[in-house]
Structures are given as structure tokens and as C-alpha cells.
Amino acid sequence: MKKLMSLTILIGTVLVVSSGCSSLERASKDIKSEYGGGLNRIVTVYDNAGHVIRTYEGRIDIANQTDSEGGTTGSDKVKFEVNGKRVILYNATVVVEEK
DSSP: OHHHHHHHHHHHHHHHHHHOOHHHHHHHHHHHHHHTTOEEEEEEEEOTTSOEEEEEEEEEEEEOOBOTTSSBOTTSEEEEEETTEEEEEESOEEEEEEO
16 A cells, blocks of 8 residues: 555655646645645634634644535635644634644
8 A cells, every 4th residue: 555655745746847737736745744644734713703713733634625515615624634643623614724
């Protein structure tokens, strides 16, 4: 499994370097995040008035959320893992930045 993951990342990296295409670069980062345990990120959670509630920092893997009909859930629910701990946020404004 690790060899397959490494091969996938290698192929993705080669494609990105050789093409310089932005969409391939984003896809490569998605693969690195999904199979590499996340990326070094800062997640900031805001209340409705725009005040910072909490900031998370570390190796963070953001889970892609879908609703029961297969569409994305929008801002209703954000689920991620930071340093091995699961965090689920409901109805919050969340900004995710890569370091």
C-alpha cells in the first residue's frame, strides 16, 4: 500500500513538474494531503461577528463532506484531523491556510 501511495505521489509530482499546469499542481497537493496525513496548515474558526473563536495549527487533513444526496455540505459541517485528533465544527466560518 505504501509503495502504491509513493508511486502515485511520484507520478503526480512528475506530471506537475513537467506540465506546470495549475490544476495538476492542486491535484498533486490533494493526493499528498489525502495519503500523507494532511498538510502543514493553520485553521482559524470565526464566530458570526468575525471574532476568532479558535485557531488550530499543525499537520491537518481536511475531510471532504457530502450531504445525503451527494452534494457538498457547504459551511454546515467541517471535519478535520489535527495532530491525530478529530475536530468537527458546525455552522462556523472556517479559513484554512497552508503554511
